[in-house]
Amino acid sequence: MSNVHTLLVVWQDKESRLYYHIGTLSYYNNQYEFIYTHAEPGQRKLGDALKCGYMIHPAFPNINKVYQSKTLFPAFDRRIPSPDRSDFKAILADLGLDEHASKMDILRETRGRSASDTYSFEQPLRVGEDGKLHSSFFVHGMRHQNLPDHWPSWLTKDSSLKLIQEPTNDHDPNAVGIYTYGGRQLGYVPNFYSKAIFSLLESGATPLVRVVYINEKSTPHWWVKVDFECGVPALQDIHSDELSPVMQ
Template identity: 45%
Template sequence: MKEHKSLWLVWQNVNTRLFYHVGTLSFYDNQYIFQYTYQSDGPQKVNDALRNGYLLHPMFPELKKEYKSTNLFGAFKRRLPSEIRVDFQGILNDLHLTENYSDMELLERTRGKLGSDQYSFEKPLKIYDSVLKTSFYINGMSYQELPENWYDILKSHKNVRLQLEPENPVDENAIAIYSEFDVKLGYVPRFYSSGISALLMSGMSPNIKVNYVNEEASPSWWVKLDFECEVPTLTKDGLSNLDPIFEQVI
């Protein structure tokens, strides 16, 4: 079977702190493809981002073009740690990657983020046999009142729960994340929130657990979660409340 991987290119508005899924990078049949999400006019896509201060990436200046390359685009390749770094093997170990890693795997694990840069790569929502799956890092942990030993707790108690916050002043689809002991850890990344909140409001019960914890990393990489949730048959008839899923599953 040919490898088919995809990642969302996410841009953050530094003024509002809101995130937008502006493009999708795919790898299939030994070819990389990048395309903006211009076909959707939904929230947190590129058209919405353009209305809120986003400028197209200078290496990809045409909104409706499908960019193709047999090698990872240079604009994205430079976001990966260099193989000549003396600590590169340690980086692979920390990311749980073997020496046979692919650029897409390395981009996924590092998120391709450079310091205070406004871009990152995130794992998309995908449906496998009527099960929606993804993994993500908890957002906003540094703003919560966490116990001093929060990392030890999460390493031994891996179940977490989600709670809708419809009165949240920033995002009506905001989803808070709580530990087994009802400690608020942070939030589901906003570029997933409309899709996942649609599932929750439809009465679905996701299975969400801690994948790994790295308390020595920057807060954006402290805790990674695995998310799975069964979804109804994805037909538009009678499922208008699940429309955000159609917008977010690429």
């Protein structure tokens, strides 16, 4: 079972396609906890989301409250496959999980995506026991790259990818493109990580990005998943607000 017990609750603005970290879901001491991020503008948190039309979730109406529960909040629980489904074990196997997986594990791997809204649940960048930053995420924006039908032939499991900053990007000055070593762009680092990863690259860090999952028959949101690992030799030179998705 994974030891990841924290997930970023992320909302996407349908017009700008930008993502906002509006809250954090955690599990510890045998209970779940949900809190909103700060409501002040800046850093693409709740305050910025509200300015872009985000509506406070009706299950969590008080933005200043710490919500706690012994069971996963129903608003989130309904986003994961039910154990009563006949294909439940097959779903877990496809996600790389087994019957011992926790609800947080399942929510992490499925991202809790729903066709009816624009929420998702994402892993934070975590500082591991080796002192490096770690995470896993799906490559964003692949459907907008006009990729040829044979794009899966560019990759295999464990393929290494490279990151390239795009400071002149019209939508996000902290955008980071994801490329094959053959120079083909697949998409982007999810933009709720982009400021932190852009800053790491700016400081001279050299992340390792490795393909761990390919499923071209799925929707573009789930085409390619990568593992991210990065040493932080210049962490002291980076402002803490630039690493806001990082959690110990």
